[in-house]
Amino acid sequence: MNGKAAPRTAGEGLTRTRPRLDRGRGALGPALELVHTGRAPTRAVLTAELGVTRATAGAVAAELEALGLIRVDARPSAPAGAQGRPSHRLEVAEDGPVALAAQVHADGYRAALVGLGGRIVATAPGCETVDADPAKVLGSVVEAGAGLLRETGRHCVGAGLAVPSAVAEPEGTALNPLHLAWPAGAPVRQIFAERVRAAGITGPAFAANDVNLAALAEHRHGAGRGARDLLCVATGHRGVGGALVLDGRLHTGSSGLALEVGHLTVNPEGRPCHCGGRGCLDVEADPLAFLTAAGRGDPGPDVSLLQQADELIRGHYDDPAVRTATEALIDRLGLGLAGLVNILNPDRIVLGGLHRTLLGADPERLRAVVADRSLWGQSGGVPILACSLDHNSLVGAAELAWQPVLDDPSAALAAA
Known part of the structure; x- marks a missing residue:
């Protein structure tokens, strides 16, 4: 023997790195979710979020790249003025599945x-x-x-x-x-x-x-990202729906039927609802309710109710009938949100569909209604934001x- 270490074969090299990958294999899913939701833009952040060694995080990232799911920047970089060692950037693979x-x-x-x-x-x-x-x-x-x-x-x-x-x-x-x-x-x-x-x-x-599904998308990729307990309320083309994300997971109840918020009563003398009640959010704060309040009536089956209501608020808010109808729906929506806030105590609310447009038309009025009905004044400061994804469902x-x-x-x- 000449005292020099024998060169490693390819197989030996794999043997030396395999335990490192095996220790991190259980982190593949959590690592992918961090990149998927934008919470791990670099390998350094991934290392910290996973609580593993830098080497293990590198092996996990490399395996996800080999699966065609993410891309690892071959040349580490750091933002201008940043201190410390630059880190490899991580991105989802644009040409992936x-x-x-x-x-x-x-x-x-x-x-x-x-x-x-x-x-x-x-x-x-x-x-x-x-x-x-x-x-x-x-x-x-x-x-x-x-x-x-x-x-x-x-x-x-x-x-x-x-x-x-x-x-x-x-x-x-x-x-x-x-x-x-x-x-x-x-x-x-x-x-x-x-x-x-x-x-x-x-x-x-x-x-x-x-x-x-809109709430899930907003929580992972949109206006709800970073919230712990996220309440989403939205109009579809007809009716009103709600959803709740608790600690990152949809709360769907024991049989998938939780958060049927459309059947909260906000106007006891209001319109009959499909559920058998009267004055529910579902019939008092959806596009058809707005068009009716604005004197436009039902435009017929070939016209998008949501699109017409949205365009009416955005383009004709100075029309007294449109403004009055908008304020009426904001007040009804605010009553419903206040009740939900008092029960659920979310740390963020996101609004979609026509409700997003109502928020944009008069955000202070909506927040004031919610604050006025808040228990002990503590829920009046809950952030109310517009959904940011155009096709969140x-x-x-x-x-x-x-x-x-x-x-x-x-x-x-x-x-x-």
Whole structure:
């Protein structure tokens, strides 16, 4: 022996690094979620967030890159004026896998492909009519998504569907698709999954309420990011929905039916509601209620209620009838929010659909109504923000399909 260490073979090199990767393998999912939600822009931040060594974080990042999920900047860099060692930047892979997202609402349906980071990669032209047969509608929207996959050649990890109805768990049935003319209790998850398989799309298929999914998307990628307990209230094209994210997870209740906030009474002498009550948010603070209050009435089945109401507030707020209707809806919405704040004590509220437009029209009035009804004055300071994602229900539908990958990247990609 000459005292020099024998050169390592390739196999020996892998043997030396493998224990490091094995120790960090359980961190693959948490690491991917940190990059996915923008909370780990660099390897240094990833190391700190995971509580592992720099070497383990590097091995985890390298494995996620090998799976085609993220990109690691080969040359570490630091912002101007920053101190300490520069760190490798981490980003989701722009050419990586996608999830098929589908949304059905009263005024049509749409399909899209959504990558990690909540980025919409491609969208199919939306359809503005919804058939009374859910199987026909879901078959059409899945075929539109399948066409996008063929055009882009992207690998699909699964599919998610957003519907304007409470979706019962574990059955996956739409209990109250009131504005779609679908039968109550339609097995939307089963139908959607069957159409996904028939189209040759790999990966699992999911379905959930559209506002729940909007809240999930906003919490991970939008105005709700960083909140611990996030309340989301939004108008769809018809009706009002709500959702709650607690400690990063959707709170859906024992059977998926939590946060049916549309049936809070805000005007006891108001309009009859589909639920059998009167003066619920669902019929007092949605686009149709606004158009009626503004003297515009129901524009008919071929016109988007949400679009017309939104354009009326944005373009004609000086019209006394429009201003009066806007203030009336703000007051009704504020009453509903105040009750929810007193019960749920969230640390942030985000508003979507027409409610986002109402907030923009007179934010101080809305905040004043909530503060005036606040218990002990402590809930009046809850931040009320507009949803920041234009297609948050679509992005949220994709989050359903991405979740198995976030839980176990290697296993989910092998199965898809």
